[in-house]
Amino acid sequence: MGTAVEVSGLSKSFRIPHEQHTFFKEYFVHPFRRRTYERNDALRNVTFSVEAGEFFGVIGPNGSGKSTLLRILAGIYVPDSGVVHVRGLLSPFIELGVGFNIELTAHDNIRMNGTLAGLTKRQLDERFDRILEFSELERFVDQKLKNFSSGMLVRLAYSIAIQIPFDVLLLDEVLAVGDEAFQEKCFATFEQFKAEGKTIVFVSHDLELMERFCDRCLLLTTGQVQALGSPREVGDLYREHVLVG
């Protein structure tokens, strides 16, 4: 099968200026004042690999670098150092729920997101009804998304994401907002992807979900790899060290 995702020595830090320097006035008033930065090391020397066909979980407390990691895998952020290799087509969606233009109707958002993600007109036409059907939002297709609930947005986003051809699917906290019926529907697609040999990298806080689906889990704390192993082991470690403190 081979590896689907290979990450070695990956580091990423963000410089957060203490005072946003976005106004001309400050250049004129304090032209020589040195700007001070808060350095936030989101990821530090992260190394791991994901086998093709694996369901890979990433777990960690808030601010541990999970989303940054996924964004780098998705090609949205640029790593400071380290190497990232993704083999196969990457699903374009990362954080479900948002990423839409809420002034547009569901219809236009599906067309816009699908096209930006690389679907041709014919592919989009073929998939359009399937997207609506899976999301169960047919009645709302001509409504603007600003009138949608967060659960409806997640449903729409997930339905679009899985209709875009991929080998590697990146999911960030997808199921936090959806209702139970829709969650079960998503779980069914997880099983289907597993059967098809797709690779899934999955970020969640839900340990039960991790144990139910993941083959292996990665525990991130403060941007570093704390543990990598079976969901049960990593989950126990997470409960012990992170949740209890």
Place this chain on the structure above:
Amino acid sequence: MSATSYPSTAPRPTSGIAYYLRVLRVVGAIDFKIKYSDAALGYVWSVVKPLAYFGVLWLVFAYLLRTANQTEDFTLFLLIGILLFLFFVDAVSAMLPSIVEGGATLRRLAFPPIMVPLSASVAIAMTFCVNLSVFAIFAAIQGVEPRIEWLLVVVLLAELYLFTVGLGLLLSALYVRLRDVSQVWELATQLLFFASAIFYPIGILPDWAQKVAFLNPFVQVMQDMRHVVLGGASGPNDLTAADVFAGAGGRLIPISVAALVLVSALVYFRREGRYFAERL
């Protein structure tokens, strides 16, 4: 050392000319639609705006001040200026905030960020095409006969579009870092409206001011357009870059300015574009 690579047997679906054209068509059409979809009069507004400008300026200069006799064809002369100016300003103004406003999509979907401002420019180009029908009606009323030289209009519009896109890309990228850009641009459009010989003949400016004005590719295109469409009937007001910068090569000066703006915008985008998602 840093590298991100996505080796794949299938071609990346988010690159290539076909992908770019598809996105521009779909997203441009959606942008165009939402611009007017909430307005009761819809697309009519896209025509009302240039006509309102035209009406006021015509009233003041052709009727109240009676300066219109300096230019024959003042009606079409004015209309050409207004239509081109509104396209130029509206397109740059739509592109300028587009990256910042499109942040939600850029932070979640990996695609070339240049598509966001480019799509915004397409919607304005579509408005411009609608407005050309206004010009056609006025030209027909004035009994202007189409001539073979009109084919040059296509070349001139292409030059204006490339310059407009270059400026729009540059400002939209700078706006990510420096929010003052929108204030500066707003002021600049006001000044340009009065400084660009839209509603008066450029010949009444002193020589040095003409030279400055013709550094702007917009002014060069507008004057060339008037020259081509009205066939030089406007006499002394029919100045082009070639007249002002001594010689037929004079156009090269504003054309180089346009090329410089476009190239620096593309270079800046290539360098900075991949960091937009984390700066928004």
